[in-house]
Amino acid sequence: MDLLAPFSRKIIAPLWATWERSLYLRHYNCMLRTQFDSPKQIKVKQETLLKSIITHAYRTTQFWKERLETAGIHPDEVNQLADLSRLPLLTKNDLRAHGERMVSSAYNKAELHLKRTSGSTGVPVQVYVDDDAGQFKRGATLRADEWSGWRLGDRKAIIWGNPAGELRMHTWRGRLRNRLLERTVFLDCLDADETSFENFAILLRKLQPKLLFGHAHSLYLFARYLQSHGPEDIRPRGIISAAMVLHDWERQTIEDVFQCPVTNRYGCEEVSLIACECERHNGLHINSDGIAVEILRPDGTAANPGEPGMIIVTDLVNHAMPIIRYKIGDMGSLADHTCPCGRGLPLLNDIQGRVADYIVTPDGKYVSGISLTDHFNTKIPGVVQMQIIQEEIDRFVFRIVKDTEFGPASQKKIHGLVSEHFGEGVRYECEFVNRIPQEASGKYRFCISKVDKVFEHVQ
Ligand SMILES: [Zn+2]
Numbered sequence: 001m002d003l004l005a006p007f008s009r010k011i012i013a014p015l016w017a018t019w020e021r022s023l024y025l026r027h028y029n030c031m032l033r034t035q036f037d038s039p040k041q042i043k044v045k046q047e048t049l050l051k052s053i054i055t056h057a058y059r060t061t062q063f064w065k066e067r068l069e070t071a072g073i074h075p076d077e078v079n080q081l082a083d084l085s086r087l088p089l090l091t092k093n094d095l096r097a098h099g100e101r102m103v104s105s106a107y108n109k110a111e112l113h114l115k116r117t118s119g120s121t122g123v124p125v126q127v128y129v130d131d132d133a134g135q136f137k138r139g140a141t142l143r144a145d146e147w148s149g150w151r152l153g154d155r156k157a158i159i160w161g162n163p164a165g166e167l168r169m170h171t172w173r174g175r176l177r178n179r180l181l182e183r184t185v186f187l188d189c190l191d192a193d194e195t196s197f198e199n200f201a202i203l204l205r206k207l208q209p210k211l212l213f214g215h216a217h218s219l220y221l222f223a224r225y226l227q228s229h230g231p232e233d234i235r236p237r238g239i240i241s242a243a244m245v246l247h248d249w250e251r252q253t254i255e256d257v258f259q260c261p262v263t264n265r266y267g268c269e270e271v272s273l274i275a276c277e278c279e280r281h282n283g284l285h286i287n288s289d290g291i292a293v294e295i296l297r298p299d300g301t302a303a304n305p306g307e308p309g310m311i312i313v314t315d316l317v318n319h320a321m322p323i324i325r326y327k328i329g330d331m332g333s334l335a336d337h338t339c340p341c342g343r344g345l346p347l348l349n350d351i352q353g354r355v356a357d358y359i360v361t362p363d364g365k366y367v368s369g370i371s372l373t374d375h376f377n378t379k380i381p382g383v384v385q386m387q388i389i390q391e392e393i394d395r396f397v398f399r400i401v402k403d404t405e406f407g408p409a410s411q412k413k414i415h416g417l418v419s420e421h422f423g424e425g426v427r428y429e430c431e432f433v434n435r436i437p438q439e440a441s442g443k444y445r446f447c448i449s450k451v452d453k454v455f456e457h458v459q
Contacts, residue, residue, distance in 0.1 A: 002155065004183070005210075009153030012180050023132075027139030031289055035143065035343045042288050042344050047080055049316035050292060054078045057322035060104040064322060081292055084314060085302065090326045095125040095270075102321050103128050112320045117269045127270045130320035133290075137272040137317070140287050144276035147285075148238025148263040150211035157204050157236070158186040159214030159222060161443075185209065189218040190438065197225040204234045212258065216241040217444040220250040223257040234258060240265050244443050245353045245370050249377065266351050268328055271315045275348045283335040283347035290317040293348070294325070295334050305336035308352055308368070329354050331368070357447045361422050362394050369447025372421065380413045382406025387436045390449040396428040399436060 017025050034042075055075040057064035068075065071088055078084070095102070103109055112128040129137075142152060150156065160166070163186035168174030178184055185207060187200040200222070204212075212219065212234075219241055226234065236258055241251075242265040251262045265276040266284055274291055275284035286293050295309040296302060303309035311330045315323040331354070335347035357369035369388065376386050376398075382405035389397040398414065400406075411430075418428055438444055 004180075005151075005153045005155070007153070008181060008183060009151060013152055016177070016181055022135050022138070024135040024138040024142065027136050028142045031139055031143045034289060035285075035345055037344045039344045039346060042346075043081065046288055046292055046316060049290075050081065050084070050314065051075070051078060053314075053316055053319065053322055054324065056104065056106070056319055057324060060106045061102055061322065063098050063101040064324070084292065084294065084325060087325050089300075089312065090324060092125050092327070092329065095127065095326075099126060099321070104320055104322070107320050115269045125270065127318075127323065128321040129318050133315075133318040133320065136290055140290055141267075141273045144265060144273055144285075144287065145211070145213075145238075145240060147276060147278045148211060148240050149260075149279065150236075150238040150240075153181075154183070154210035154237070155207055156182070156184045156211040156213060157200075157207075157209040158184055159189050159192075159200075159212075159218040160186060161190045161215075162188060164188065187222075189215060192218070192221070194225070197222060198229065201226060201229070201231060201234065205231045208235065210237040212236045212239045212260075213242065214240075215443055216244045216246040216250050216264075219254050219262075220247075223254045226257050227253070232257075236260050238263060242267065245351055247370065247374055247446075249374060264351075266332075266348070270326065270328075271313050271318070271323055274311075274313060275351075278339060278341045278343060280339055280341045282339045282341075283337070283349055284351070285339065285343055285345040285347055288345050290315065292316060293334075293346075295332060303333065305334045306349065308333045310355065311351075331355055331358065353447070354445075357445060357449065359388070359390050359422070359447065359449050360393065360451050362426065363423060367421060369449065373446040375421075376414075376417060379417060380410050382410045385436050386446070388447045390451055393451050394422075394426045396422070396426065398428060398430045399433050400430055401435060402432055 014025060058068055058075045067088060071086070073086055107130055109128065112130055113134050114126055114128055116126045117124055146152065167178055167182060167184060167186070169178065185203055187196060219239065226232070237260065239254060239258060239260050239262045241262050246262065246264045254262050261281055263277045263281070264284060265273070267273040271291060273287045274293065275286045277284050292314040294302060294312040296312055297309050308331050311328050311332045313323070313326050313328060331352040333349045335349045337347070339347055352368045353370045359367045359369060359372060361367060373386060373388060376388065377383055382402050383400055384403050385401040387399040389399065391397055396418070414430065418426055436444060436446070
């Protein structure tokens, strides 16, 4: 029995928060109640926050003053979420080119938190976050993490890129905090091999952490290792997959191995948590306390529920550097159902990956890279893993990790699938590799399109 868990939750966490002068637990406790507000109440609160952030952005940043004036909009005219559609979209290039002019004059930049993205889409960006917003986001993330079944104070196991750095394990304060509060053991997925998987498995068997957290594919690879090598009795109460699209085949394997449902969580460095599944796993509840989400068609109009489109987010709490109508570069759709859990927070159906991961066929069709790789993986005999790269509109490279079942029938199947999905006359080549390489952040991408797309040009 883990006697430290309730002590950590009830005593250490509040004391540490007091010492840090952090209000995240207060926000968390408040959000435990407000998550059951009606959708109408939630919308009213969002509109109050929206009005406040637009007015603040206009008054205290050069960038937003000019943007709104150029668009012919005064903050007094923005009263409802629907009014957002009158504002221009904010791109990663805007953040990169004008980031400094987006920082509010109401803050001293030296006191702000700086968030940097890894730039895996080719455009690294940085965002300043004020402390109040940071604590609010921390409370919201804690609430969502607990939907997995894990509770604050319980042990965690993390598979991530450079987790020791994130936990500040190089400082005495970081180590103490981890021992008493974070209670995290980790595996660096940038440095994972059979030996590190084996050592990690032995450690998890002994500690039996209540939460397993990581990139979808890293969790999957670890589950596959356990399938063939054991042990079979690592039993977390919750598993959170974050920072990457979770494929159905990955979810299935992870759930089979750990006998525990996977909670899919979606967010980004620029605005933190965007949406997360609850214990019903019926779509991802949007973190509407601090975020407004729109789903747009290529022409910029709002998509209907169930219709995939570009995900656009507005950060309703970060006053240090207002992020309004930000085009993250991912595709997803709003759900047209409610969740039986009773939470009023609206739902996203699923996240379909980056716009850059969509294939555009020679006849102009858009095909989700996620569903495509799922389809190819399951249909071709002998394919353990596959990465699809669209080099040109009519030329593909398939990187394949194969096993002994791969043979002429597999080649024939690939040919058939290419004709069926991309059209006759499309060229392709197969490259056989031992493993699909990771990106610098530790994430994997299974479908990469290097072809320009109309979605990427909407402004
Ligand atoms: Zn729910």
